[in-house]
Amino acid sequence: MQYWLFKSEPETFGIDTLCAKPKQTEHWDGVRNYQARNMLRDEIKVGDKAFFYHSNCTPPGIVGIVEIVKAGYPDPSAQNPESKYYDPKSTPENPRWFMVDVRFVKKFKKMITLSELKQHPLLENMVVLRRGSRLSITPVTKEEWSAILSL
DNA sequence: GCCAACGTTGGC
DNA sequence: GCCAACGTTGGC
Numbered sequence: 001m002q003y004w005l006f007k008s009e010p011e012t013f014g015i016d017t018l019c020a021k022p023k024q025t026e027h028w029d030g031v032r033n034y035q036a037r038n039m040l041r042d043e044i045k046v047g048d049k050a051f052f053y054h055s056n057c058t059p060p061g062i063v064g065i066v067e068i069v070k071a072g073y074p075d076p077s078a079q080n081p082e083s084k085y086y087d088p089k090s091t092p093e094n095p096r097w098f099m100v101d102v103r104f105v106k107k108f109k110k111m112i113t114l115s116e117l118k119q120h121p122l123l124e125n126m127v128v129l130r131r132g133s134r135l136s137i138t139p140v141t142k143e144e145w146s147a148i149l150s151l
Numbered sequence: 152g153c154c155a156a157c158g159t160t161g162g163c
Numbered sequence: 164g165c166c167a168a169c170g171t172t173g174g175c
Contacts, residue, residue, distance in 0.1 A: 132156040134172050
């Protein structure tokens, strides 16, 4: 079992949006970055857990936990001309973009802010905290996961 | 709204 | 294959 961190803008899709979905489950679509795509397609498995991170908001930070309930499969929004995630170079025969399904696990009573994460000595190498890190999906080590949960 | 950092595109 | 121009992300 592995751990991850999924970023999303709460304006677009926040943890409360997920909570309100049927079965509190939703597909994590719209990822259009090859590195993140590879993780979605090849590495993220059913039963893995991920922090739900709110980005591009004040303040940014981790707001809860989700669990992977379906491993990587083609993201149909890439084939939908109406979607802002449409990519004409992706075809059903040769899908370029992938997604997973996530289920709500919990929402923290109090968000763990980015600045709190940055202050923690055990988290100094965390991928999401690296300078210029823009990946919307990043791996989290077991040690980092535990350290964050104990905050 | 600014802008640093990074990714992508496309001409050559 | 190089690299300039452009686009995007996301903290501040």
